[in-house]
Amino acid sequence: MTSARPRGRLIAVVGPSGVGKDSLLTLARRELDGELHFVRRTITRPVAADAEDHLAASDADFAACEAAGGFCFSWRAHGLSYGLPIALDDHLAAGRPAVVNGSRKVLPQMAERFPGLAIVSVTADPQVIAARLLARGREDADAVAARLARSAPVPAVAPVRVIDNSGALEAAAAEFIGALRAFAHSDGLSSD
Template sequence: MPVVGPSGVGKDSVLAYAATELRNEADMVFVRRTVTRPTTAGGEDFIGVTEKEFTRLVENNAFCLHWPAHGLHYGIPMSASAAVDAGKVVVANLSRGMIAAARERFPRTLPIAITAPRAIVEQRLRSRGREDDASIALRLARLDAWQAEENDLVKIDNSGSLEMAGMALVTTLRGLAAR
């Protein structure tokens, strides 16, 4: 299931919480995506590659989904497709713009959106120190536009404790696995 949401809503933290809680459940697969940034950049658990390496991986059909965003390239490994085919619940951090492609590739896709109020997102963006004021303003403008959209997805509010949002994701994923 694609987990989506704008920068600063806490997707990576909620995903990490759920992955830890569900680590012993064989029907759950949490995918590490490949990103064209150094592994020392922090944040999510990802596989860092160069632009050249990423291009080679695309040419070799290493990804079931891939996309550019924010000057980087992201890829979901083909192993995710094999896990879906095996009946697993596959969880991946995906761009909101890739929901349609995910649904086309995997018809049973149910996007899960992590949300948080604008003030909390702004505070998180500033505290992580990765963006300048102009970049933060752009991300907040995208947040405002995204929150106005109506999508067929599950929404999880991450404005309270990480445990509350994390357990909401765990409960959602367990419900999907039980189907």
């Protein structure tokens, strides 16, 4: 009689816009290629050079994929739709860990859907975030201030590791990669 393989752990990376999640994920992907699976989300926004690598979809195409069962998890935030591919279920069922750029808003639902979920919360000093957002040129100072005021805490639904990305990217990246490895190699169904 063989025992069932333990389910792989999903690691959700969360943090407000401008905190540097995409930069950290890019560096981690380079370092951990082959060791961890980085989930490519489908999002109803065009692909841009300065944003996350994702599959772009129109609202109609996203809705059709969702209705056909093409996503194992989907949500809406900030006027956009986000979906995780159905293939993620097989990956986790095979006992392999995965990393996804998540959303604080849906962490309770993710924790229900993905047993053993772990969270890496990326933070930064609000002044640093504001400067980064203003440098992007997508929002004016009032919009940036409003965005910072909306910042919500991470719900306590799974183990959390906090990474401060206020300073040098390389230092935060080393800590971030260490957190991903630690979560990935721990029992996905334990409470850590």
